[in-house]
Amino acid sequence: MRIFFIILTVIGILFLVILTLAALCLFYPVSYRIRGEAEEEMSLAGRFWWLFGILWFEVAVKGFEPEIRFGILWFQKSLWGKETAGQESGCDTLPKAPALEQKPDMGAAPAPRPKKEAEEEPAPKRDKKGKRPRPKSRAKQRKGFNGKSGRVRSLKESYARFKGEISDEKNRMAVRHIWREITYIVTRLKPKYIDGGLDFSTGDPALTGLLTGALSMLPVLYQYGACVYPDFTSDTPYLKGALSLGGRMSLYHGLLCLIRLIRNKNTMQFIQKFR
Numbered sequence: 001m002r003i004f005f006i007i008l009t010v011i012g013i014l015f016l017v018i019l020t021l022a023a024l025c026l027f028y029p030v031s032y033r034i035r036g037e038a039e040e041e042m043s044l045a046g047r048f049w050w051l052f053g054i055l056w057f058e059v060a061v062k063g064f065e066p067e068i069r070f071g072i073l074w075f076q077k078s079l080w081g082k083e084t085a086g087q088e089s090g091c092d093t094l095p096k097a098p099a100l101e102q103k104p105d106m107g108a109a110p111a112p113r114p115k116k117e118a119e120e121e122p123a124p125k126r127d128k129k130g131k132r133p134r135p136k137s138r139a140k141q142r143k144g145f146n147g148k149s150g151r152v153r154s155l156k157e158s159y160a161r162f163k164g165e166i167s168d169e170k171n172r173m174a175v176r177h178i179w180r181e182i183t184y185i186v187t188r189l190k191p192k193y194i195d196g197g198l199d200f201s202t203g204d205p206a207l208t209g210l211l212t213g214a215l216s217m218l219p220v221l222y223q224y225g226a227c228v229y230p231d232f233t234s235d236t237p238y239l240k241g242a243l244s245l246g247g248r249m250s251l252y253h254g255l256l257c258l259i260r261l262i263r264n265k266n267t268m269q270f271i272q273k274f275r
Contacts, residue, residue: 024051026255029248037242038198158274165273174270181257188253191245194224198241201231208232 034046041063049056060067067081165171202208212230226243261267 026252027250028052029250031246031248033244033246035242035244038239162274165270170266171270174264174266177264177267178261178270181261185249185254185257188249189247191224191247193247194226194243194245196241196243197227197229198239198243199229199231200239200241201234201237203235203237205232 028051030048030050032046032048034044036042036044043060043062045058045060045062047056047058055070055072057070058068068079069076069081070079071077166175200208200211202211208230209232212228215228224245231238
């Protein structure tokens, strides 16, 4: 009886540990902090972390040179940046420069130049069976030029198909449901704070005033502490300043959205049509 009680105690402790870890994964938020600066050159840096900073991910762009890193506890790895670029370029494996040849003695007679032999025409390439390759047809030659137009045509066809599918009432309900879930995620991901200020000028006072009026209609400027200062006297366009923002979102919000999308039959049927 005592052994049975010990086994139940161990099982209960393991179940409690698993439940605690699941609650941490679902309810502990994923935090992010992004900072951008515009001075002599543009720079942007973002950091995302989860579970008390055990997992973290960093992205930085300075002078159009990106750098991406991630880490788990004390282990960190550079996915894109100086370390990765140095490894991929193979700077250590470059061949050494050849040694300089010794110059001939000016007093010695020059060596006779070899006679030029008649250059032979290269033989045409043949395949494994010994046959000459046939020239490419005009359709294949135009394939490379029609690549972009083919993509545009496929996008137009997809848009026309999407527009035709929306005419159905069930598909409209599915699109509304998807849009509702997207807005739900966006409202949870919106920043909790925005600090900093920006000075800008478009070079044209009328255009600067028009842009200032459009920015003043955004509720973000009133909700947070960010400030925008227009410059109507400058004749050259510029943008200077710094902004920093941060927020967080728990993973269970995304899990709830995924469950609601899967349970909706109209939404799943609409998604399967475009797979």
